Amino acid sequence: MESPVFRLCSCISYSKTFLHPISTINSPKLYSIQRRKKLFCSAPSDSVPVCSEGGVSLSIGTHVIPHPNKVEKGGEDAFFISSCKGGIIAVADGVSGWAERDVNPALFSLELMAHASNLVEDEEVQYDPQTLIKKAHAATSSVGSATVIVAMLERTGPLKIANVGDCGLRVVRKGQIVFSTSPQEHYFDCPYQLSSEAVGQTYLDATVTTVELLEGDAVVMGSDGLFDNVFDSEIVCIVGSYNNIADAAKALANLAYDHSQDSSFDSPYSQEARTR
Template sequence: MAALRQRSLTCAIGARSFAAEPRRLRLSLGAGCIPKVDGQKGEDAFFASLPISAFGLADGVGGWADRGVDAGLFSRALLHRALESMRQRASAMQRPDLPGVALEAFQAVREKSLEGSCTLLLGQLQQDVISLLNLGDCGIMALRPCSILPRFHGGTVTTSMRLLYRSTPMLHRANMPLQLSSQDPDVSSLTEYFDLVTLKLRRGDVLIAGTDGLFDNIGDLELKSLALAHHESRTASSAGSTQDLANALLARAAEVARAPMEFGPGGKLDDIAVVLAEVQDSSPVSPAGLLSNLVQAEE
């Protein structure tokens, strides 16, 4: 009996040690933005940093234009400061602290006396766990390729995309998302209301993040279908990069946004910003790998 207990204890310790070892992963990133007015920067801001496997999105509130204020300056300044803070933490080998990053960035923008307001989405991967902070109606969905076995022997194994996580909009009322604003008397709009989620990822998982210009014009089923087609083409021939899928999503959302309503759903003209992330095994990454529309942050 004692020998049996000892063997069971050894097996339990071994299983626990195996489960506790995180896998080192990284994000392959693609990103872009299509403003609703050609030739302008728009109010949406984004960054995607390969070296620190991090990204951010901010949707400036266009209503400020009635006061002669470019809300895009506010959203880009906020993300610029957030990116700097995330880089500093990564250099110091600190664990991701997205609430702390967001708070520092918001306070820094308030000190600049910039007028405007925006929503905010931040994400950062450490080993095999991604942290996601969201405030407002930017969205993100996490998809995992999975094999569907045939019902009968000799049938074909197919692949589908399983939904791991889907954020939900945080709204005061229709078309009025929670947001960070220069008119806030304090920082309670951030510290009390954001969503903070962590997900354990695997190689092959796909993250689709975007401002509401993406999700208002492309439904979740179509996004899953486009991601699946990309995954299958990569599996079959290694063709198509992460940026290719990001570009495809941008083009499709822009097409629907400009289509007359009678030809299908959507038709909501808006700035569209997208960050696409594919989870891969860890490997050396160029220290200059940054995609963004943050002029001050470009390398």
């Protein structure tokens, strides 16, 4: 009997506006490091299979489009995937405001994800996303801050999610969004964030959720650059239009980028700004 597979698109693209206090010094190099069953990435990736022996698993496609002004340093987002149990994916979005203090916003998110990648099989983590955030944050020494989301799939089906800030996740089932995370904000355009400073949030501030997945569900995950620029209805349409999950991830990221470059497009971010 074949193991059920849940699809996951990780589309990390940039947001039009970052009005946040936070980092830029030396540009980090783009790299991906394979460590046993873990893959940590800061650069675009077409597709990476995540397989586990027995039970359910994720089939993952990813695509990254950095902000045009940040292409040379690879952008400020980072993510990792792991084949531990049913599969893990995490996204961290470095907060751009740190550049005003001559700090590279990418360094904090890169280090945070590197530590998270190395800690997924730590006994103290116990395959718990909130605990993983706790330990990865404690190990991060770079100056800066980042929003973060971690999703862990159990082999028996539950997807455990912990998020701090406005990175997001949608579960699409049979042409409908059946689950959506909500952004955590102090006020509009000022999300919760893990920080090198004591004034930031901690793992205790994370929103923790568990979602029961069904075979064939699509999980779309990304930074606010995706959800600020693409409506949920568009996400559903694109997910349903592609059989290949890597192609779907690329299409979602490209759509986010195209919308962000269109000054006439009334984006989810624009509509929320007017409401606020």
